[in-house]
Amino acid sequence: MLSTTVVHRCPLYGGERLQKNGHTQRGAQRALCLECGRTFTLSPKGPRYGQKFKAQVVAAYQDRMSTRGIRRPFGVCHQALMVWVGEKVVILPGYSGFPKG
Ligand SMILES: [Zn+2]
Incomplete structure (x- = not known):
């Protein structure tokens, strides 16, 4: 049998006196x-x-699916x-105005 012991410390000051304090919404x-x-x-x-899931959802948005859809x-x-669409959008170069003429 193989077992490991994990010692948790406070990330702020490294204290070892910890108490369980519930779970996150995801169960951690x-x-x-x-x-x-x-x-x-x-x-x-x-x-x-x-x-992969993010890319699939952004692709659905780019196929003109509505956000609520x-x-x-x-x-x-x-x-x-x-946020995901913003991460994928390439920043366009600066707009320099209408051409003269
Ligand atoms: Zn602490």
Whole structure:
């Protein structure tokens, strides 16, 4: 049998006097530092959505699917969608005005 022991410390001052303090919405254990009062997640879970899923949702938006139409099948709110679209958009060079003539 192989076992490992993990010692958690407060990320702020490194205190070891910790107390369980509920769970996050996604089920990760929260802790309270009894020395400084800071609360934190012991082992944060990774990102909720993978890159492949994000690309799929942004592709649906680029195919002119409405933001609220995307929410129904994918379960992604329109604010998150706009952040993902913003990450993908290439910044255009500066506009220099209309051509003369
Ligand atoms: Zn602390």
